[in-house]
């Protein structure tokens with residue numbers, strides 16, 4: 362059985378954790394392949410509400426093998442806190458495996474993340490300040506420390522002896538910040554390494570073996586295409602290497618593209634964004650506040666208010682095509698339940714012309730004005746609906762219109778945050 366990718370279709374926080382928790386029931390392996398603890402995936406099930414930053418959302422099923430693949434960067438303190446929290450709730454983490462190739466977020470990374478943002482001033486990205494960007498930068502600069510180094514005290518001493526003076530030079534000379542002490546970093550991080558070591562393995566082998574046995578592998582993406590380093594609204598993007606797009610999943614887990622059979626894009630029925638950068642359909646003032654309050658749109662990782670707006674089908678189709686989405690899981694239909702009129706952006710007005718092409722430059726996108734189509738709202742509660750045909754007629758038309766605009770079939774409509782709040786049109790697995 363081949364692998365299925367669940368990928369974010371907007372600016373992140375589309376409900377990937379919720380969708381993975383729902384469909385993982387029929388998978389054997391659930392794996393994260395990119396990003397770090399900038400991601401925050403909320404799952405509400407029999408264990409209550411959990412916000413996962415690193416552990417895949419399949420962890421709640423006792424029989425699933427969960428993998429943190431080589432494409433993920435790990436803050437060991439955050440991983441251990443997550444493991445402890447899961448254990449304290451009675452969730453077994455015995456089947457969690459972490460790649461020895463994961464890069465480690467070291468204490469200088471969050472410091473540099475914050476100082477970099479200060480230096481950028483008005484042009485700040487609005488990062489999650491978790492050190493993820495500087496860690497990926499070090500990965501590419503070949504100045505990173507990997508999980509395999511961290512769990513081997515001798516290798517770690519050798520690597521830190523090279524990397525720390527280099528990083529301290531940056532901290533002191535570039536940012537005017539205090540240097541970090543070798544012994545403090547070494548002793549704290551060797552303790553983390555010792556506690557994580559039992560989870561560390563060659564995860565690519567594990568996933569490849571599972572695929573060879575014909576088992577179903579579910580690959581859980583982080584962020585969304587509009588935040589991708591290449592495809593997104595650069596420079597207001599995240600930093601994952603490999604990409605936040607589906608194409609990055611194979612590299613981030615260690616399998617080839619021929620082993621992937623489906624790409625499921627998760628999209629909200631409206632648009633949100635955390636952090637800075639252009640967002641053509643953003644609703645400002647009272648309209649934006651209303652949607653934020655109805656949707657309780659506050660960041661899972663940082664608690665920051667999310668910017669809210671109408672569904673942007675220009676951006677949606679752009680990301681659907683870049684990911685080669687085979688289907689879409691649409692979330693948060695219930696949040697639009699009370700609106701009399703719902704708008705969808707079908708094109709942009711840009712420099713006197715009308716376009717359906719998503720511009721490559723953030724500066725150009727800033728000038729794009731949304732052209733809206735208005736659809737009638739349903740003004741009925743949808744949270745208890747479990748079959749597509751039982752949705753109010755206007756809600757069905759809205760979903761069908763989004764399907765048409767994205768050019769991709771919708772397999773699942775989520776009508777609430779809990780596992781059972783779902784309309785399964787076609788089973789994904």
Ligand code: GDP
Nearest residue numbers: 374375376377378402403661693775776777778
């Ligand atoms: P992720 O990063 O893509 O996993 O998404 P987040 O967990 O950061 O944010 C999605 C939020 O929407 C979470 O609070 C979910 O509990 C919630 N959610 C997901 N699907 C639905 C839905 O259909 N309706 C409602 N009301 N909330 C949802």
Ligand code: IMO
Nearest residue numbers: 373374399400401487488489583584599635636
């Ligand atoms: P999930 O997986 C929403 C955003 C940040 C910022 C930009 C760069 O939960 O969907 P970074 O800390 O990555 O350098 O910040 O990217 N961002 C996210 N926004 N959901 C996420 O992940 C995000 N991960 C990063 O807000 O705008």
Ligand code: MG
Nearest residue numbers: 374401402661
């Ligand atoms: Mg999130």
